[in-house]
Amino acid sequence: MTISPSDLDFDHNQVWHPYTNLKKPTPTFGVESAEGVYLHLSNGQKLIDGMSSWWSTIHGYNHPELNKAAKDQIDKVSHVMFGGLTHQPAISLARKLVEMTHDSLECVFLADSGSVSVEVALKMAVQYWFSQNNSKKTKFLTLKNGYHGDTFGAMSVCDPDTGMHSMFDGVLPKHFFVDAPKCGFHDQWVESDIDEFKRSLDENHQEIAGVILEPILQGTGGMRAYHPEYLRQVRSLCDEHNVLLIFDEIATGFGRTGAMFAYEHAEVAPDILCVGKAITGGYMSLAATIASRRVAEVISNYGSGNLMHGPTFMGNPLACAVACKNLELLTQSDWKSTIATIERQLKNELEPLKSLHSVADVRVIGAVGAVELGEPVDMHRVVPRLVELGVWLRPFGKLVYTMPPYIVSSEQLSKITGAIRTIAEEAI
Ligand SMILES: *Cc1c(COP(=O)(O)O)cnc(C)c1O
Helix, strand or coil: CCCCHHHHHHHHHHCCCCCCCCCCCCCCCCEEEEEECEEEECCCCEEEECCHHHHCCCCCECCHHHHHHHHHHHCCCCCCCCCCCCCHHHHHHHHHHHHHCCCCEEEEEEECCHHHHHHHHHHHHHHHHHCCCCCCCCEEEEECCCCCCCCHHHHCCCCCCCCCCCCCCCCCCCCEEECCCCCECCCCCCHHHHHHHHHHHHHHHHHEEEEEECCCEECCCCCEEECHHHHHHHHHHHHHCCCEEEEECCCCCCCCCCCCCHHHHCCCCCCEEEECHHHHCCCCCCEEEEEEHHHHHHHHCCCCCCCCCCCCCCCCHHHHHHHHHHHHHHHHCCHHHHHHHHHHHHHHHHHHHHHCCCEEEEEEECCEEEEEECCCCCHHHHHHHHHHCCEECCCECCEEEECCCCCCCHHHHHHHHHHHHHHHHHCC
């Protein structure tokens, strides 16, 4: 045991974890090492990670080929500034991203986290209109229940109720919001679902630089998959009204929903795309904003033509080298049938939970399974209980959900869904 009780005490009192109160610490578990789908805790327990460390470790932990990619790159150069210098890992990664995404997406900004890639996308959209001498288009239109990150710009387009808008009222810029789509992914399309979006765009398009949304699946806002027709209509309305379209695929990208990118379910493409999370297979922080040639050209043609962003660690060689190997593992695998198999099992094992009184809804798309309970989950009780059951899940609100690593075996996945069932049964 290397994490001592006094270490944990220090951690509780002096180290912030995501969304935590230093005076009311939630249960925190020390991780010694990890391998495949397993987390090895300091107390000797072994947990199946049903979260992929927040959508990221798609090929599992401690992967020999990803380890090798990182070690090989460390021996060459771990980091070098990207201002005025370039390197093979960044070039190869950018090429791969351009190849994997829609043909219209051609120009790549390598950001250091998802939130930053969203900031860059918003900035690109505003600069696109400034470059055409239009200084009125500075607002964004987005959906309620959305999540785009925790920096100020990203926060301003997150759901206004759950997204900290009241806490930061007066600090955040105000944007336009419409209700999230009601038509589910598998539902019959109802034409009126797009009405509110259309009305808002009709009324406000002269002020709107871009629409930003999570295509097909709203993740953090509730794991709800909506109808592809909604996205198709969004695309044509944006074109009609001269508004850019930004897709945030930081959670959904790289196969998670059963398509390489969720927008493929609707056969549309954005003007600007944000990717992150799974891009390095969970090894380190990296994200990218990929724009159409047209967006890049308009920005480049005005004034200095500079896109005004450049973080210190942009294009970090170590992260890019691991990302290249990670994307190679993904594209060379039979990921489509892997995800389809996980989806089938999640449906078989989670959908029957609908009959429990404590369960309000069950939603599955690709390798994402969510069970919505009638009441918010008591994290102080439920998380240690899940650990006792041998799985790592981090419920939020009323949701107990899983997005397992793609390498999960059917026995391991059953253990995850079994633990979700136990939590739902014990909530009755
Ligand atoms: C996680 C997430 C982000 C933010 O990414 P970070 O790397 O945490 O900054 C943005 N958008 C979506 C859809 C996400 O799921």
